[in-house]
Amino acid sequence: MLASKLPNVGTTIFTRMSQLAAEVGALNLSQGFPDFDSPAPLREAVSRHIAAGHNQYAPMTGLPVLRQQVAAKIRGLYGREVDADSEVTIVPGATEAIFCAVQALIRAGDEAIVLDPCYDSYEPSVELAGGRCVHVPLSLPDFTIDWQRLADAIGPRTRLIFLNSPHNPSGALIAREDLDRLAALIRDRDIYVISDEVYEHLVYDGVAHASVLAHEELYQRAFVVSSFGKTYHVTGWKTGYVVAPPALSAELRKIHQYVTFCGVTPLQHALADFMAEHPEHIAELPAFYQRKRDLFCDLLAGSRFRFRRAAGTYFQLADYSAIRPDLDDVAMAEWLTREHGVAAIPVSVFYQEPPRELRLVRFCFAKREDTLRQAAERLCLV
Ligand code: PMP
Numbered sequence: 001m002l003a004s005k006l007p008n009v010g011t012t013i014f015t016r017m018s019q020l021a022a023e024v025g026a027l028n029l030s031q032g033f034p035d036f037d038s039p040a041p042l043r044e045a046v047s048r049h050i051a052a053g054h055n056q057y058a059p060m061t062g063l064p065v066l067r068q069q070v071a072a073k074i075r076g077l078y079g080r081e082v083d084a085d086s087e088v089t090i091v092p093g094a095t096e097a098i099f100c101a102v103q104a105l106i107r108a109g110d111e112a113i114v115l116d117p118c119y120d121s122y123e124p125s126v127e128l129a130g131g132r133c134v135h136v137p138l139s140l141p142d143f144t145i146d147w148q149r150l151a152d153a154i155g156p157r158t159r160l161i162f163l164n165s166p167h168n169p170s171g172a173l174i175a176r177e178d179l180d181r182l183a184a185l186i187r188d189r190d191i192y193v194i195s196d197e198v199y200e201h202l203v204y205d206g207v208a209h210a211s212v213l214a215h216e217e218l219y220q221r222a223f224v225v226s227s228f229g230k231t232y233h234v235t236g237w238k239t240g241y242v243v244a245p246p247a248l249s250a251e252l253r254k255i256h257q258y259v260t261f262c263g264v265t266p267l268q269h270a271l272a273d274f275m276a277e278h279p280e281h282i283a284e285l286p287a288f289y290q291r292k293r294d295l296f297c298d299l300l301a302g303s304r305f306r307f308r309r310a311a312g313t314y315f316q317l318a319d320y321s322a323i324r325p326d327l328d329d330v331a332m333a334e335w336l337t338r339e340h341g342v343a344a345i346p347v348s349v350f351y352q353e354p355p356r357e358l359r360l361v362r363f364c365f366a367k368r369e370d371t372l373r374q375a376a377e378r379l380c381l382v
């Protein structure tokens, strides 16, 4: 019998809840993906490029036209001049980029700090590299960084700290001052940062996203990861990018070239065309999703769920302690799916040690208005 390298890993909660939703015919507000289509010109561009014969391997680092679009966007949004050739790498999904960045950084015995609740791919990536995750919980109720606990968690073996803002599952944001504090904390140490910014454009209420790309000191030791899937409503395209200083990018590419070699060619062409022709898409995205968040929250106001509106991402947390305090959140998510026809994600699965009082489930509001209305109607009856 093969001894597992990941003995504690099973099928992810996203697969399990989406399967259950399909099985019982529930509205699926669990796994994060839109139930509406991407812009027509983007889809048409893929067909056009396939018909034009753009069907062979892309360059290992990504198509130059797409890397240049990414560099132009970063210049416009975050004021940083990144070199499209040596600092931008196109990857088949943010998950692949995170995996490759971890392999580049972590050696046997190294430690990576994750802030719980954290995205599920971080820890297995670290373990496969021979490292270990040290879990530092974010402070409830607002999922803010406990600086003392973070400072205490740093030791001689710490090689990496994961940041994720806008934050999945809470929707919380890191502020510019947080980046300053982190920079000061790791200033004289050999510690790197993976900044998971896949929801960089999903920030609401007029707030600006505090990107590591806009922070000179932190950027010098960071891999900044983003995902076209979230930005262009195409999670199934599994296409993203990672931006890092040339020396770090070079190490990441050594690994990326043997994990997948390159991303999908016609998708990269289509994304490059669409970014060039429709810059308004990104500008309109916060208002587009804020309307969905507000519709969902306004409709839930008549329910027994309690919540603070998400500051970012397309996830809304809801506290159900006034409804079924007897159920833990995994049981609650299953009960909602089976008995009330709305699938959600339990928050405890993003923790090493979930707080005992945690009574939160996550709903994805990247859905059509009629889906959100129907879901809210059902949730108001719970
Ligand atoms: N990080 C976070 C926080 C995410 O929510 C996701 C989306 N599942 C990813 C990374 C992975 O993105 P991708 O689908 O591009 O691999």
Ligand code: GLN
Binding pocket: 012, 014, 015, 030, 031, 032, 033, 168
């Ligand atoms: N990021 C998505 C979520 O949080 C899920 C992606 C996946 O299924 N791996 O729901």
